[in-house]
Amino acid sequence: MVNGLTADGIDVRVQRRGTTGTIVILIDQDGERTMLPYRGAATLLDEVPDEWLEGLELLHIPAYTFKGEPVGDSVTKLILRARQKGILVSIDASSTGMLTHYGVDKFLRLMQELQPNFLIGNQSESEFLGLCIDGEAGPALSLLPDTIVVTKAGADPTVVLGSPTGKLTVTVPPVTGVRDLTGAGDAFAAGFLSTFLATRDLKSACVGGHSSAARVLCSPGASMPV
Incomplete structure (x- = not known):
């Protein structure tokens, strides 16, 4: 996980202890998901x-x-x-x-x-x-x-x-080809906050959040197509 984030250009800071957390995610035909989390080291x-x-x-x-x-x-x-x-x-x-x-x-x-x-x-x-x-x-x-x-x-x-x-x-904006809702909320937050830091404009921040979330909705898992 750390290597993958680093490869994406992220400056990763971690503490290592316990067992890495895991989430089982069940996706229905509409892209809605049910999550079964084990937080593991996330609480430590x-x-x-x-x-x-x-x-x-x-x-x-x-x-x-x-x-x-x-x-x-x-x-x-x-x-x-x-x-x-x-x-x-x-x-x-x-x-x-x-x-x-x-x-x-x-x-x-x-x-x-x-x-x-x-x-x-x-x-x-x-x-x-x-x-x-x-x-x-x-x-x-x-x-x-x-x-x-x-x-x-x-x-x-x-x-x-x-x-x-x-x-x-x-x-x-309407989104076609929705495959999986997993990670869309986090993608919205990333797009919203990064756009706000760049523009200091709340409407632009929302537009940035919507754009980021749409890319995740059309890709399986909490990921964006390359």
């Missing part, structure tokens, strides 16, 4: 050295990392250190299953403490957290005055709330 990330933050513009964290120790405490401290250094922070809501086990109120309190610049989730996750309901601001949005909430809704428009200009709705 310990204190992250300061040099891992050097040169960063943005730190992106999946909410899965808050469930389990020592990774939960390590990542929480890492985010606070990043904010102190002026690094932008993005958090992906991950899944309603994870949020259920972690606790919605507990998660929202943590978000209040961390005040990430971006909180990205799909429609189910945003509604579950009370952040975006039927495309409008939910009651929990007021808890995060410094956070831009980005809600994906599949083929329906992406909704951005908490932005300086108010609500932003961005249409998703």
